[in-house]
Amino acid sequence: xxxxxxxxxxxxxxxxxxxxxxxxxxxxxxxxxxxxxxxxxxxxxxxxxxxxxxxxxxxxxxxxxxxxxxxxxxxxxxxxxxxxxxxxxxxxxxxxxxxxxxxxxxxxxxxxxxxxxxxxxxxxxxxxxxxxxxxxxxxxxxxxxxxxxxxxxxxxxxxxxxxxxxxxxxxxxxxxxxxxxxxxxxxxxxxxxxxxxxxxxxxxxxx
Amino acid sequence: xxxxxxxxxxxxxxxxxxxxxxxxxxxxxxxxxxxxxxxxxxxxxxxxxxxxxxxxxxxxxxxxxxxxxxxxxxxxxxxxxxxxxxxxxxxxxxxxxxxxxxxxxxxxxxxxxxxxxxxxxxxxxxxxxxxxxxxxxxxxxxxxxxxxxxxxxxxxxxxxxxxxxxxxxxxxxxxxxxxxxxxxxxxxxxxxxxxxxxxxxxxxxxx
Amino acid sequence: xxxxxxxxxxxxxxxxxxxxxxxxxxxxxxxxxxxxxxxxxxxxxxxxxxxxxxxxxxxxxxxxxxxxxxxxxxxxxxxxxxxxxxxxxxxxxxxxxxxxxxxxxxxxxxxxxxxxxxxxxxxxxxxxxxxxxxxxxxxxxxxxxxxxxxxxxxxxxxxxxxxxxxxxxxxxxxxxxxxxxxxxxxxxxxxxxxxxxxxxxxxxxxx
Amino acid sequence: xxxxxxxxxxxxxxxxxxxxxxxxxxxxxxxxxxxxxxxxxxxxxxxxxxxxxxxxxxxxxxxxxxxxxxxxxxxxxxxxxxxxxxxxxxxxxxxxxxxxxxxxxxxxxxxxxxxxxxxxxxxxxxxxxxxxxxxxxxxxxxxxxxxxxxxxxxxxxxxxxxxxxxxxxxxxxxxxxxxxxxxxxxxxxxxxxxxxxxxxxxxxxxx
Numbered sequence: 001x002x003x004x005x006x007x008x009x010x011x012x013x014x015x016x017x018x019x020x021x022x023x024x025x026x027x028x029x030x031x032x033x034x035x036x037x038x039x040x041x042x043x044x045x046x047x048x049x050x051x052x053x054x055x056x057x058x059x060x061x062x063x064x065x066x067x068x069x070x071x072x073x074x075x076x077x078x079x080x081x082x083x084x085x086x087x088x089x090x091x092x093x094x095x096x097x098x099x100x101x102x103x104x105x106x107x108x109x110x111x112x113x114x115x116x117x118x119x120x121x122x123x124x125x126x127x128x129x130x131x132x133x134x135x136x137x138x139x140x141x142x143x144x145x146x147x148x149x150x151x152x153x154x155x156x157x158x159x160x161x162x163x164x165x166x167x168x169x170x171x172x173x174x175x176x177x178x179x180x181x182x183x184x185x186x187x188x189x190x191x192x193x194x195x196x197x198x199x200x201x202x203x204x205x206x207x
Numbered sequence: 208x209x210x211x212x213x214x215x216x217x218x219x220x221x222x223x224x225x226x227x228x229x230x231x232x233x234x235x236x237x238x239x240x241x242x243x244x245x246x247x248x249x250x251x252x253x254x255x256x257x258x259x260x261x262x263x264x265x266x267x268x269x270x271x272x273x274x275x276x277x278x279x280x281x282x283x284x285x286x287x288x289x290x291x292x293x294x295x296x297x298x299x300x301x302x303x304x305x306x307x308x309x310x311x312x313x314x315x316x317x318x319x320x321x322x323x324x325x326x327x328x329x330x331x332x333x334x335x336x337x338x339x340x341x342x343x344x345x346x347x348x349x350x351x352x353x354x355x356x357x358x359x360x361x362x363x364x365x366x367x368x369x370x371x372x373x374x375x376x377x378x379x380x381x382x383x384x385x386x387x388x389x390x391x392x393x394x395x396x397x398x399x400x401x402x403x404x405x406x407x408x409x410x411x412x413x414x
Numbered sequence: 415x416x417x418x419x420x421x422x423x424x425x426x427x428x429x430x431x432x433x434x435x436x437x438x439x440x441x442x443x444x445x446x447x448x449x450x451x452x453x454x455x456x457x458x459x460x461x462x463x464x465x466x467x468x469x470x471x472x473x474x475x476x477x478x479x480x481x482x483x484x485x486x487x488x489x490x491x492x493x494x495x496x497x498x499x500x501x502x503x504x505x506x507x508x509x510x511x512x513x514x515x516x517x518x519x520x521x522x523x524x525x526x527x528x529x530x531x532x533x534x535x536x537x538x539x540x541x542x543x544x545x546x547x548x549x550x551x552x553x554x555x556x557x558x559x560x561x562x563x564x565x566x567x568x569x570x571x572x573x574x575x576x577x578x579x580x581x582x583x584x585x586x587x588x589x590x591x592x593x594x595x596x597x598x599x600x601x602x603x604x605x606x607x608x609x610x611x612x613x614x615x616x617x618x619x620x621x
Numbered sequence: 622x623x624x625x626x627x628x629x630x631x632x633x634x635x636x637x638x639x640x641x642x643x644x645x646x647x648x649x650x651x652x653x654x655x656x657x658x659x660x661x662x663x664x665x666x667x668x669x670x671x672x673x674x675x676x677x678x679x680x681x682x683x684x685x686x687x688x689x690x691x692x693x694x695x696x697x698x699x700x701x702x703x704x705x706x707x708x709x710x711x712x713x714x715x716x717x718x719x720x721x722x723x724x725x726x727x728x729x730x731x732x733x734x735x736x737x738x739x740x741x742x743x744x745x746x747x748x749x750x751x752x753x754x755x756x757x758x759x760x761x762x763x764x765x766x767x768x769x770x771x772x773x774x775x776x777x778x779x780x781x782x783x784x785x786x787x788x789x790x791x792x793x794x795x796x797x798x799x800x801x802x803x804x805x806x807x808x809x810x811x812x813x814x815x816x817x818x819x820x821x822x823x824x825x826x827x828x
Contacts, residue, residue: 015221015638015692022436022646025229030654035309043320060303064296071222074337086811089685096653096681104658112663150383190293229643232436237543239510240444244518250527266466267510278429293535439643446717447651450723457734474717476692478710485636604707 012080014087020070023092028063028101031056035104052106057116058183059102065189066125067094069153073133076149077140084139087132094124115175119167124183126161133157160185219287225297227277230299234306235270238263248396255364259313262325265389266309267320268391272396273332275304276360280340282354283345322382326374329389333368340364365393415560425612426494431504436483437506441513442477445470448517448611466520469532473516479507479603480539483567487547490563491554498553508538528591536596540575548573574599633701637709641691648720649684652677655724657757663720673688676739679809686810687716693785694754696769698761705760707752715745736796740788743803747782754778771816779805 034052038045070091076082101121103113108114138151166182221241241259245252259263277298284291308328344357374388448466452459465494484505491498515528515535520530581595640658655673691712691772698705722742724736729735758771 012692012696018225018639019642019646019688020227021222022229022643023650025226025233026646026650029230029233029303032306035307037314060300067226068292071219075219085689093681096650099653101659102654107658111662171794228429228433229436232433232440234512236437239513242514244521248525267507274433275499278426282426363541377605435636436639436643439640439647443644443647443717446720449721451721451728457731474714482706485633489633542659554730
């Protein structure tokens, strides 16, 4: 069976997005369940929750960025192929591990091991995303705007993966350097209106 | 990159709404998990659950109001800009803290500290909402109906934030005064058909 | 503000349905979390879970019926009014209490108290549904098919509420009679293709 | 009431899909909650989690396959009948038991009993799926492409059910043979572009 054979109605893309939205909405929300209410009185009893809260903020930003990127990426798709479906399922699987590594990071107070595991669960979806983008670049819209988008977004994705990979050895110097790498990528993706984006575009984009 | 550059297809608004719906549906529903079934027999064993139940009712109403307002606000948007996306993510983040402060409020029986924390987690989404409304007012529909909507809704939002802020010192007099302020805002938003709305409209709206 | 003033675009109905779908999907699914895996070996250790499983089956059927009815009811709506929004939020609130009363029913092995509480949480959404149907009958489609639908569905809803109310005193005779009433209503709603429906239609429907 | 009488607008299919998406997204995501973070330090403490992780991977693949198949199947439906609605609800119910049997499989380290229960919760949705497909084949699109799809998909479904049923006695030889059967079906469904699909098609499909 060639991939062309299982091309489906364009509106089935809507259902892929809806399912992904559901999974991402649940992933982003169940992380807050880790914030367990202290039994003892007084606001001071809330203080020991700070590592869990910081880990939640970081992972919320991370999943939110994936949602935004996923939403942009799928707007360039045109057909639902088996390759797209399974690459998307793989991406959602890797993202579903984030609540676990986030809880581990928070409960173990940003220890070296927890930071390493966290960076690894950041690398996994980054690689799955590259796979999904490859499928969509191959079978999606072939306009010059789409090609430009894929080029810039692919370079940005590789840069992010590089920063995560770079953070892994840095964690042995200090876990906070590893966490800093993860935070750096988050800030860098959340500012798409910043000048940074221009670094990943060709010098002379068509007018 | 100017904001005009990342304008997307109008139907991508649908996906922003779908994701927000998912997150809000989960937030509103996981709060009920705090109602843990008592082990001992008899309906009398249910009685100690009342503070958790009251806190749930209050927060359910609160999140439901946000859903209704969010739904109205997004019907005035026209394009999905980065500003809209991230303001929306910030709003959902602040709302995701409500199950935590609700559990804290219920388990600590509306203590002063719990009420203060609760009012703060009510203030945070109110401020994020103002930010989101600002983005949509700037890039959304520019009809006179939309402008009138934004004006009235902005005033109503500021009034709500003012009542929450006013509730913070009142909590030192009695936690119930603070809870009363939160309940007052809820009632006041849930009655959009009441005469109250007219207070926030101009005297002479165009026919 | 008259209700006509807050009439919105017809497609905003889609978002009301999407949010309701999200809440119902979560309600129906979190009930399964009560089925906690036994620590001891052997399938015999699963046996004590039967009351929780039976309670889950009953409540799953119940929420599924609400989803089907809600889906039919909203197909007769035409505009999103404040009345519709808040009646819908009230219905979702009453349904959100079902996981609690289901867990209580299962953990307390269908005791009298648990059955009473369960029947009460069945009555509450039945009443909220009548309210929602009233709003939609007033502002929705006014075709003869819609009017016939509302008439038959309203009678059927009252019959169901009557069976629940009748189950309350029967629970004092035996909790299983109360549970039987709840099961009876479920079977009776799940067989819309049965002859029973004809009981609630006028004798001489227009051709 | 004949089934033709409750035929609804085609777009109500969208809501059936949306609700199913919600339920499947929650089922797939709550399984990850079983991965509980170890309290003790060091990555070695993560090692005992492997059976839970392997069970999660298997069940994630399984539910993802159901989503993909369900998505394809519903694209052949044309009307929402009572039969379709209730067969779909039954399918979602059987799938909702998977988080339970997955947790049991992982926590009991792929014991014989846990594997038997797991295979049974794989068989149940397979049978419910056959029922749903029967309803859609009867009332959905009647094009030659749809008929070819239903034929191939039905044969593939029966083959899968046969492999599960075959795995039940094999579990008595070794639980891993039972788990292997479940994994075999997963691999076999996830490769729709493989030559395997041709086995289930007629030799001479119309051009």
